[in-house]
Amino acid sequence: MLAHQQAVFRFAYLLLGDPDDAEDIAQETFLRAWKYLKRFDPSRPLRPWLLSIASNLASNKRRSAGRYLSAITRAFRTEPPPTTIEEKNVEQNQANTLWQAVKTLDFTDQQIIYLRYFLEIPVNETAQALNIAEGTVKSRLNRALEKLRKTIKQDFPLLSEGRKA
Amino acid sequence: MNEFEKQLIEIAKGMDYPSTPDVAGFVSERLRPAKSPRFISKTWAWSLTIVLILLSSLMLIPPARAAILEFIQIGIVRIFPQPIEPTAEPTQTIAPITGTPISSLPFLETIAGKTTLEDAQEQVTYPILLPTYPADIGEPDYVFVQNADGNMTILVWLDPQNSESVLMSLHFVPDGSWAIEKVRPTTLEETTVNGVRAIWAVGPYPLRFTNGDLDFTRIVHGNVLIWADGTITYRLETNMSLEEAIQIAESLQNP
Numbered sequence: 001m002l003a004h005q006q007a008v009f010r011f012a013y014l015l016l017g018d019p020d021d022a023e024d025i026a027q028e029t030f031l032r033a034w035k036y037l038k039r040f041d042p043s044r045p046l047r048p049w050l051l052s053i054a055s056n057l058a059s060n061k062r063r064s065a066g067r068y069l070s071a072i073t074r075a076f077r078t079e080p081p082p083t084t085i086e087e088k089n090v091e092q093n094q095a096n097t098l099w100q101a102v103k104t105l106d107f108t109d110q111q112i113i114y115l116r117y118f119l120e121i122p123v124n125e126t127a128q129a130l131n132i133a134e135g136t137v138k139s140r141l142n143r144a145l146e147k148l149r150k151t152i153k154q155d156f157p158l159l160s161e162g163r164k165a
Numbered sequence: 166m167n168e169f170e171k172q173l174i175e176i177a178k179g180m181d182y183p184s185t186p187d188v189a190g191f192v193s194e195r196l197r198p199a200k201s202p203r204f205i206s207k208t209w210a211w212s213l214t215i216v217l218i219l220l221s222s223l224m225l226i227p228p229a230r231a232a233i234l235e236f237i238q239i240g241i242v243r244i245f246p247q248p249i250e251p252t253a254e255p256t257q258t259i260a261p262i263t264g265t266p267i268s269s270l271p272f273l274e275t276i277a278g279k280t281t282l283e284d285a286q287e288q289v290t291y292p293i294l295l296p297t298y299p300a301d302i303g304e305p306d307y308v309f310v311q312n313a314d315g316n317m318t319i320l321v322w323l324d325p326q327n328s329e330s331v332l333m334s335l336h337f338v339p340d341g342s343w344a345i346e347k348v349r350p351t352t353l354e355e356t357t358v359n360g361v362r363a364i365w366a367v368g369p370y371p372l373r374f375t376n377g378d379l380d381f382t383r384i385v386h387g388n389v390l391i392w393a394d395g396t397i398t399y400r401l402e403t404n405m406s407l408e409e410a411i412q413i414a415e416s417l418q419n420p
Contacts (some may be wrong), residue, residue, distance in 0.1 A: 007189040008182040019183040030192040091179030098176045
């Protein structure tokens, strides 16, 4: 559990953007994993299964809150990312800006980008976490990356310039 | 991995995550049988409170007490046919999909899991059937796949006469997905789809979705035809007549 709690918590945090919600999801993920342990194939890695549970729980949570808040969220998405008074280093600001850009994508695109590039989960484990074939991971990634590239170019040009620098 | 992907990984390394809480400690505590949980999360507390308030308020009303004991089950949909006093209002309401008097499009954009028909079929293990009635119905205008314990698919067709309103929506809810409870519809009629028992519910009525974590309610202003076939429960929401709804249901085919 200790080995995977960080990945599960961070994945939930990326998907939901709120540390309290992410903690709830992480706790519930492990409780569910325990409850349904008999369904788990021990010959397969545990991490993708946990991430899959976390993903479903986060999706449900977003759905319940999202129906009420998505309009507001979208409105915020069109605004530039918030600036903070406290100084953050360049890397953190760039990462946060990238996160804001990814948040504008569909939930399925967000999932796959967070798994592959933020959490650096290998393709085979990403496929297991999302219950899709490895080939589908690659095709979905291509589509998601294309959208992200356009979003960055259009709405987050500073990130694009930062990368070139 | 191309250059763009490498750059994404590099940038993402700078992500400032909150410190990881002691999830293992909490779960170990929860799983210890002799002790009661030392902490109930906000989500659990709210869900529990809502359920308790709902149940206790329903139990105070005599007709509701009867309704809780008798229900109709179609697939995973559970329907409580007894009328309940209006004091037991749903805990939360959101806008309807069907029959909304305002433009439907903004609402549709807020539904999670928007995707294409092709991608939806990749995501789910059951065939996404499409109606061949009415003859000019074509493919849905909106497709959503939502992750619960199973993947639920929702197809939405806009009204060709008024593209701002919804003609009908068709839900595919697999076993193991959400339990759906339709509470106190005003009119219920038993019918059949392809010879299988089906229920025709005339709205408006509250509709509760529960999956163990969530418990939210919405009002559907349209009529709903519910039937099951194997492991899939179908819900057809429309303002059309029962006869037309059955024709649509019976026309579903693998495209």
